[in-house]
Amino acid sequence: MTTPRLQVDLQKVEHNARLLVRQLAECGMTVTGVTKAALGCDAIARVMIDAGVQAIGESRVRNIESLHGSLGQTPIWMQRAPMLSEAASVVSLASLSFVSELDTVAALSAAASQLDLVHHVLLMVEMGDLREGMLPGEVTSFVRQMARFEHIKLSGIGTNLACRSGIVPDARNMAEFSQLADQIEHGLGVSLEIVSGGNSANLGWALEASDTGRINNLRLGEAILLGREPAHGKQLPGLHTDAFLLVAEVIESRRKPAQPWGSKGQTPFDALSVSQGQVGPGQAQASRIQSILAIGRQDINPADLTPPAGIELLASSSDHLIIDAGPDELPIGHELVFGLNYAGLLAAMTSPFVVREFVVREFA
Numbered sequence: 001m002t003t004p005r006l007q008v009d010l011q012k013v014e015h016n017a018r019l020l021v022r023q024l025a026e027c028g029m030t031v032t033g034v035t036k037a038a039l040g041c042d043a044i045a046r047v048m049i050d051a052g053v054q055a056i057g058e059s060r061v062r063n064i065e066s067l068h069g070s071l072g073q074t075p076i077w078m079q080r081a082p083m084l085s086e087a088a089s090v091v092s093l094a095s096l097s098f099v100s101e102l103d104t105v106a107a108l109s110a111a112a113s114q115l116d117l118v119h120h121v122l123l124m125v126e127m128g129d130l131r132e133g134m135l136p137g138e139v140t141s142f143v144r145q146m147a148r149f150e151h152i153k154l155s156g157i158g159t160n161l162a163c164r165s166g167i168v169p170d171a172r173n174m175a176e177f178s179q180l181a182d183q184i185e186h187g188l189g190v191s192l193e194i195v196s197g198g199n200s201a202n203l204g205w206a207l208e209a210s211d212t213g214r215i216n217n218l219r220l221g222e223a224i225l226l227g228r229e230p231a232h233g234k235q236l237p238g239l240h241t242d243a244f245l246l247v248a249e250v251i252e253s254r255r256k257p258a259q260p261w262g263s264k265g266q267t268p269f270d271a272l273s274v275s276q277g278q279v280g281p282g283q284a285q286a287s288r289i290q291s292i293l294a295i296g297r298q299d300i301n302p303a304d305l306t307p308p309a310g311i312e313l314l315a316s317s318s319d320h321l322i323i324d325a326g327p328d329e330l331p332i333g334h335e336l337v338f339g340l341n342y343a344g345l346l347a348a349m350t351s352p353f354v355v356r357e358f359v360v361r362e363f364a
């Protein structure tokens with residue numbers, strides 16, 4: 001079978017999504033299933049929908065295009081502020097966009113007017129992580145100015161933490177965000193249908209909180225796909241962390257000196273080498289069997305891989321990953337299976353050289 005390949009276990013993804021949908025429903029929250037790390041894969045979006053997510057979140061128009069048409073009635077959210085040049089595609093393909101600039105709202109409104117439809121927007125609010133969003137104090141004036149755009153409907157507000165600066169969603173910033181929703185409604189006489197509190201990093205707060213206030217939605221990618229809460233890098237109880245595995249193939253296994261020889265210059269990836277391959281004292285002349293796998297930086301950063309037990313990653317270049325597999329020589333053609341983190345999943349999904357294989361189970 002072709003390598004490198006990403007083995008995708010849709011049943012595990014579905015299990016993760018179903019459990020999270022159930023747990024968050026108990027806290028009064030819906031789940032938007034975020035597919036961007038899976039390159040808008042429609043099979044993955046469909047299992048999320050089967051599991052009960054109420055919308056699919058994407059940030060690239062091309063992914064939305066490939067999802068559109070296969071999702072039935074499930075709304076698609078454009079989770080990154082659309083570029084002005086994307087306004088027309090976004091209003092025709094997505095039901096809702098995240099916005100934080102009036103120029104974007106104007107472009108979306110003009111595009112929606114052309115198609116004679118109303119486009120929904122979620123106002124993004126900055127709560128401390130310093131990625132997207134307006135400051136809380138700017139929301140009221142923004143909403144007032146939005147009133148002139150007839151083809152735009154304000155659906156609610158959203159915030160996003162733990163993506164740039166690692167600011168963790170907690171009782172304090174979530175209560176502030178919740179109060180902001182009340183203030184906007186009371187101050188402006190509008191109603192906010194959606195109060196979207198964040199991403200997978202919010203789960204630590206959401207599943208423990210005694211009071212989740214007005215927050216009624218989370219947008220989950222990593223937790224569904226990899227069973228992890230990113231803010232603390234913790235595995236979430238009851239979820240699968242191995243729904244995605246990367247398989248690579250051995251193309252060379254030879255005993256070689258453990259240390260290079262000749263005069264030493266630079267290599268393009270030197271500084272990023274996973275390991276220099278520790279050689280113990282008195283072992284300068286030692287040799288080891290090193291194996292090469294046919295996968296490289298063009299597919300993934302090796303720091304984002306979890307190797308199988310007994311395998312040490314030594315270095316990688318554009319298209320070679322060098323490993324030490326211990327005393328046993330790995331045969332040519334042998335396949336090794338690696339775990340992945342979020343950055344690894346994103347990279348492997350995006351590499352044109354990595355094929356996808358959906359795990360099929362035989363039922364007795």
Ligand SMILES: *Cc1c(COP(=O)(O)O)cnc(C)c1O
Pocket residue numbers: 034036059079080160198199200201219220221222223230
């Ligand atoms: C990527 C993204 C998410 C999902 O983040 P995860 O950590 O994968 O759950 C949610 N909201 C926005 C705005 C995003 O960009």
